[in-house]
Amino acid sequence: MTTNFPDSFDYQGMNAPMRVECDIYDLIVEGNLPKEINGSWYRTIPDPQYPPLLGHDTYLSGDGMISSFKFENGHVDFKMKYVMTDRLKAERKARRGLFGLYRNPYTDDPSVRGLNRCVNNTTPVFHGGRLLALKEDGLAMEIHPETLDTVGVFNYKGKLKSQTMTAHTRLDPDTGELCFFGYEASGLATRDVSYCVADDEGQLVSEEWFQVPYVSLMHDFAVTKEHVIFPVFPTTADLDRMKAGGTHWVFEPDKDTFIGIMPRDGHVTDMHWFRRPACSAFHFMNAYTEGKFVHLDFGIGKYAPFPFIQQASHIHPTPEDMAFGRVVRWTFDMSKPGEKFEEYNLAPAGDFPRIANKDHMHDYSIGYYQRFDPTAGPPLVAGPVGAGFNTLSRLEVKSGKIKSWHSNKPVTIQEEVHIPSKQPGHEGYLALVADLHDTQLSDVLVFEAEHVDKGPIATIKMPLRLRNQVHGNWVDAEELQ
Numbered sequence: 117m118t119t120n121f122p123d124s125f126d127y128q129g130m131n132a133p134m135r136v137e138c139d140i141y142d143l144i145v146e147g148n149l150p151k152e153i154n155g156s157w158y159r160t161i162p163d164p165q166y167p168p169l170l171g172h173d174t175y176l177s178g179d180g181m182i183s184s185f186k187f188e189n190g191h192v193d194f195k196m197k198y199v200m201t202d203r204l205k206a207e208r209k210a211r212r213g214l215f216g217l218y219r220n221p222y223t224d225d226p227s228v229r230g231l232n233r234c235v236n237n238t239t240p241v242f243h244g245g246r247l248l249a250l251k252e253d254g255l256a257m258e259i260h261p262e263t264l265d266t267v268g269v270f271n272y273k274g275k276l277k278s279q280t281m282t283a284h285t286r287l288d289p290d291t292g293e294l295c296f297f298g299y300e301a302s303g304l305a306t307r308d309v310s311y312c313v314a315d316d317e318g319q320l321v322s323e324e325w326f327q328v329p330y331v332s333l334m335h336d337f338a339v340t341k342e343h344v345i346f347p348v349f350p351t352t353a354d355l356d357r358m359k360a361g362g363t364h365w366v367f368e369p370d371k372d373t374f375i376g377i378m379p380r381d382g383h384v385t386d387m388h389w390f391r392r393p394a395c396s397a398f399h400f401m402n403a404y405t406e407g408k409f410v411h412l413d414f415g416i417g418k419y420a421p422f423p424f425i426q427q428a429s430h431i432h433p434t435p436e437d438m439a440f441g442r443v444v445r446w447t448f449d450m451s452k453p454g455e456k457f458e459e460y461n462l463a464p465a466g467d468f469p470r471i472a473n474k475d476h477m478h479d480y481s482i483g484y485y486q487r488f489d490p491t492a493g494p495p496l497v498a499g500p501v502g503a504g505f506n507t508l509s510r511l512e513v514k515s516g517k518i519k520s521w522h523s524n525k526p527v528t529i530q531e532e533v534h535i536p537s538k539q540p541g542h543e544g545y546l547a548l549v550a551d552l553h554d555t556q557l558s559d560v561l562v563f564e565a566e567h568v569d570k571g572p573i574a575t576i577k578m579p580l581r582l583r584n585q586v587h588g589n590w591v592d593a594e595e596l597q
Contacts, residue, residue: 119167119212125423126175130498130528130551133164133178134583140194147574149190149562150537150545156261156596157185157533157547158240159588160249162500165204166213169225174424175500177218179204180237180257181583182249182264185547185560185576188593192560192576199249199257200266202232218424219253219364221304232269238283239587242595243294244318246270252283252299252335261596272320278310279303283587284399286339289474292316295344299334305355307331311344311384326384329374333365333420338403339380340477343410343450345403346387348374350394351420363428367420369394375457377410377448390448391455396420401443401469401483402476408451413513415467415485417441421501441465443485443511463511463518468531472544472565483511484532484546484565492522498551499584504528508548510568519569526553530582533590534565542566547590549582558582 121127162178180199185192198204206228207214215233216223224233234254241248241256248256248270255276258267278298285296294314302308307327315321328334333351337344350371353364375390398421400414418440419431426433443463466487471480486505488495498504507522508529530549537544543566550559560576 121164121167122172124172125497125502126173126500128497130496130504130553130556130581131175131583132581134181134581135163135165136580137197138194138580140579143192143194144577145190145192145574146577147562147572149187149192149574149576151190152538153187153535153545153562154189154593155187155535155591156593157187157535157588157590158242158247159183159185159549159585160199160237160240161583161585162235162237163198163583164213165198166207166211168215169213170216170223174218174422175584176237176422176586177215178235178237178583180235180249180251182240182259183582183585184264194578195264197264197266199236199259201234201236201257203228203235206231217361217363220358220362222359223361237586239285240589241285241294242589242591243285243287244314244316246318250281250283250285252280254280256281261591272314275320275323276312277323278312278325282334282337284336286337287473287476288339288341289476290341294318295339297334297337297346299328300331300353301325305331305353305358309334309346311346311378324384326376326387328376329389330371335398336400338400338412340403340405340410342380342405343403344378344380345410345412346376346378347397347400347412348376349396349420351396351425363424365420365425365428367396367425367429367431369419369431375412375446375448377450388450389455390457392457392459399467399469401485402471402480404477404479406479408449410448410450412446412448413443413462413469413483415441415443415465415469417465423502443469462513463509463516466505466509468505470532470534470546472534472536474536481513482543482565483513484534484568485509485511486529486532487520489520489522493526496526496528496551496553498528498553499530500586504530504551504584508532508546508563508568510565519567521563521568521571523550527551528553529561530584531587533588535590536592549585551581551584556581
């Protein structure tokens with residue numbers, strides 16, 4: 117390789133590319149790792165094989181790397197491999213970067229024009245016996261759940277008409293149905309959105325299309341037992357801007373936020389649109405229907421948090437802008453016409469929300485999420501936003517009571533995963549990767565979910581640094597079998 121990676125936070129320190137595929141058998145475990153934890157924790161990571169063609173790009177453009185921590189009777193094995201996309205194959209053949217700006221094919225090297233440029237680096241999902249690696253600007257890539265070898269592009273045997281499949285799906289814990297969507301479904305910067313359902317065997321059973329008010333970065337959505345919720349925030353795309361060599365996304369504070377809600381037993385033509393002034397969110401903790409009310413819980417911010425979007429939007433956040441953030445509940449009265457709804461504060465600002473899988477789509481009591489607490493230490497760079505989170509929190513949704521943990525050392529933490537327990541009344545476990553900034557290594561920390569404030573009950577030692585994942589999911593050993 118004849119070119120260095122850029123001298124920017126996206127490629128420095130804990131964010132430095134690893135470019136390592138590995139297989140580590142029997143990691144060192146300190147503390148008490150419960151033997152009832154049996155299954156695989158899959159994670160997807162952006163990790164660029166080559167420096168970007170134009171000399172700069174965002175962390176989010178990195179080639180997809182999928183990894184697994186396999187837990188088995190108190191032991192843990194680790195495996196990590198690249199997702200072998202068309203994009204990665206082309207760059208390996210050329211031995212250099214060939215792709216331009218994030219999600220802008222008009223800035224690519226002419227030799228790869230028209231090639232599938234999706235990196236499948238965002239979320240691993242296991243459903244219907246298949247492990248899929250997702251990124252929202254393309255179709256899923258099927259991965260072998262044991263070897264992590266790439267099987268190939270997955271589009272439900274040609275039944276899926278959308279050109280994209282979202283990074284966030286919603287699994288109904290009662291029926292096994294997988295709800296998902298695709299935005300820019302008919303092509304770059306199009307307003308078309310597809311809403312899809314796959315049955316518990318992984319067969320596509322429905323796909324309906326509708327249009328959103330403007331092209332929006334729709335990273336996540338939410339589903340209740342009775343409704344589907346499509347939030348549309350004003351991080352927007354413009355085809356002419358891309359053709360001129362500009363960014364895919366800018367944030368437009370003058371545009372309103374829209375929320376479309378449809379009945380699950382209905383059709384997209386039944387969509388009820390609500391609206392409010394501009395804001396930003398990327399991940400939703402949970403949603404549920406209570407009579408005529410639909411509740412949606414999540415972390416809200418004033419602007420899109422990614423520096424490359426803020427720069428393209430000429431936004432320079434102030435401390436007051438940062439103070440806008442919080443965890444909120446939006447409540448929609450489906451019995452009334454009109455666009456207004458209610459907002460309630462639940463907790464201090466944060467992101468990467470989690471709940472137990474069994475609680476999805478239902479009224480629930482406990483959520484987990486991550487925060488940056490300035491009293492725990494100064495900001496440390498880790499991940500695509502810049503400063504990483506340093507605090508893991510357990511939120512009692514009804515009372516607002518919070519239990520939290522943070523390290524006394526220079527540590528940032530990556531997204532947690534919830535692992536269910538088979539013990540009656542046990543809240544389960546949380547696992548996360550901790551970035552150890554003093555040693556440039558990583559640990560895996562395992563907590564009892566109910567007692568995060570007591571600290572980890574086990575530490576799994578990694579002999580290397582793990583680049584920040586985007587998302588991960590837990591799959592029980594019984595489900596994998």
